Amino acid sequence: MKREGLSPKQQSILSFIDNFLAEKGYPPSVREIVRGCHISSTSVVEYHLNILQKEGHIRRDAEVARGIELRRRSRALVQVPIIGYIAAGEPVPTPTADTWNSVPIETLELPQELTRGKEKVYALRVKGTSMIDALINEGDLVLMQQVSTADDGDTVAVWLKAERESTLKRLYREKGHLRLQPANPQMQPIYTSPDNVDIQGKVICIIRQLD
Structure with a gap:
């Protein structure tokens, strides 16, 4: 993202906000901008954010901790189907593995x-609270890329074949088994064999689902 009339630091902040939104799905805090753009203080970030707002590149809500919104002149839209629910807690039964290819409940x-x-x-749509420390709460929507492999630490939707259940967890490969790790200290990981996981x-x- 490059906008005319902005200083290099303002360009850097705008690009950081854009990339953060694309990766996380929510805007960064001022302190995250400080760290991400290697800026000396929050007051310097506030100064540049005020300029970006005045120039019409962002909107800000002073009452909201992450109240930064990018203003875009035109935005390409895509349609994404909502195909069901996923458990971020104990796995829940799902009729068949073909659920993932079913007719969507609705389209975003x-x-x-x-x-x-x-x-x-x-x-x-997420059910359960096992991923709350990864900022995934009950009622939120997670956008998923359909893949059959993932790296350690990725948050994945998996089908447990023997249990005929699905769950949303972080994936880790350990000697002889997989660990499906919740992001909630009150919940235990699931250990299972690689052959049991799709x-x-x-x-x-x-x-985010807002109240």
């Missing part, structure tokens, strides 16, 4: 940057 129309240019993107997709964006 979203800015293209939220899908990060990925293909085969779908959405699931990876159905990995999280690329979170859409």
Whole structure:
């Protein structure tokens, strides 16, 4: 993202906000901008954010901790199907593995940057609280890229074959088994064999459910 009339530091802040939104699905805090752009203090960030707002590049809500919104002259939209629910807690039964290819419950129309240019993107609504420390709460929507493999530490939707259940967890490969790790200290990981797991997709964006 490059905008005319902005200083290099303002360009850097604007690009950081844009990339952060694309990766996380929510805007950065001022302190995250300080760290991400290697700026000396929050007051310097506030100064540049005020200029960006005055010039019409962002909107800010002073009453909200992450109240930064990018203003775009035009935004490409993509359609993303919501195909069901996923458990962020104890696994829940799902009728069949074909659930992942079912007719969507509804379809979202979203800015293209939220899908990060990925293909085969779908959405699931979250049930449970096992991923709250990863900022995934009950009722949120997670955008998933349909994949069959993932890296250690990725947050994935998996199908447990023997249990005929699905769950949303972080994936780790350990000697002789897989660890499906919740992001909630009150919940225990699931240990299972690699042969028992089908990876159905990995999280690329979170859409927050606001009260």
